[in-house]
Amino acid sequence: xxxxxxxxxxxxVFEEAPVELRCNYSSSVSVYLFWYVQYPxxxxxxxxxxxxxxxxxxxxNGFEAExxxxxxxxxxxxxxxxxxxxxxxxxxxxxxxxYQKVTFGTGTKLQVIP
Amino acid sequence: xVKVTQSSRYLVKRTGEKVFLECVQDMDHENMFWYRxxxxxxxxxxxxxxxxKMKEKGDIPEGYSVSREKKERxxxxxxxxxxxxxxxxxCASSFVAGGSGTGELFFxxxxxxxxx
Numbered sequence: 271x272x273x274x275x276x277x278x279x280x281x282x283v284f285e286e287a288p289v290e291l292r293c294n295y296s297s298s299v300s301v302y303l304f305w306y307v308q309y310p311x312x313x314x315x316x317x318x319x320x321x322x323x324x325x326x327x328x329x330x331n332g333f334e335a336e337x338x339x340x341x342x343x344x345x346x347x348x349x350x351x352x353x354x355x356x357x358x359x360x361x362x363x364x365x366x367x368x369y370q371k372v373t374f375g376t377g378t379k380l381q382v383i384p
Numbered sequence: 385x386v387k388v389t390q391s392s393r394y395l396v397k398r399t400g401e402k403v404f405l406e407c408v409q410d411m412d413h414e415n416m417f418w419y420r421x422x423x424x425x426x427x428x429x430x431x432x433x434x435x436x437k438m439k440e441k442g443d444i445p446e447g448y449s450v451s452r453e454k455k456e457r458x459x460x461x462x463x464x465x466x467x468x469x470x471x472x473x474x475c476a477s478s479f480v481a482g483g484s485g486t487g488e489l490f491f492x493x494x495x496x497x498x499x500x
Binding site: 276279302304306311312313314315316319321360362364365370371372373374375376377 | 388415417419424425426427428429432442474476478480486487488489491492493494
């Protein structure tokens with residue numbers, strides 16, 4: 271069984287300030303790691319993913335996340351947020367084998383304040 | 385681009401009605417999923433299917449059933465809707481491709497169901 275914990279349900283941050291959204295997971299097997307973003311009244315879309323190789327992965331819009339195996343974490347960071355980053359962010363894990371069932375965290379709402 | 389289409393964005397039904405939520409994907413993905421999204425609870429897996437006519441229960445299957453008669457289509461059925469099934473329902477698909485898939489999900493826009 272696997273689980274994902276996002277401790278912060280809401281994170282308010284001023285525009286152009288840095289932000290970190292925390293994600294910790296537990297699993298008895300090797301996993302793939304994902305961050306998805308959901309804008310209001312839309313479905314989820316992939317923001318970035320860790321499959322293998324470099325532990326630091328980046329998105330095209332300035333977000334990055336680092337896989338830390340010893341701490342079982344995959345925190346999401348951005349050095350300077352924009353109003354358009356206001357959304358809900360979900361961390362997720364999937365098994366590397368089998369049906370690749372995906373387990374999601376409870377989500378973190380990022381509110382960027384002008 | 386992968387497209388996952390959910391038939392209805394908004395539905396309002398009465399308690400006891402039978403409800404069908406349809407989902408179609410156009411990328412020949414083997415896996416399809418139905419999730420339920422509620423504030424503070426994140427996404428919870430209702431059912432998934434890894435092949436035509438195959439289905440597996442997720443974490444909260446009670447009160448739901450599914451049908452997958454064709455590879456591209458996965459339907460969620462509420463046999464007798466109840467008010468506690470008022471929620472956002474999200475369909476997703478992913479590819480397996482001989483074991484090289486990663487579990488990356490492609491989502492539809494969601495169907496917001498209100499049961500009165």
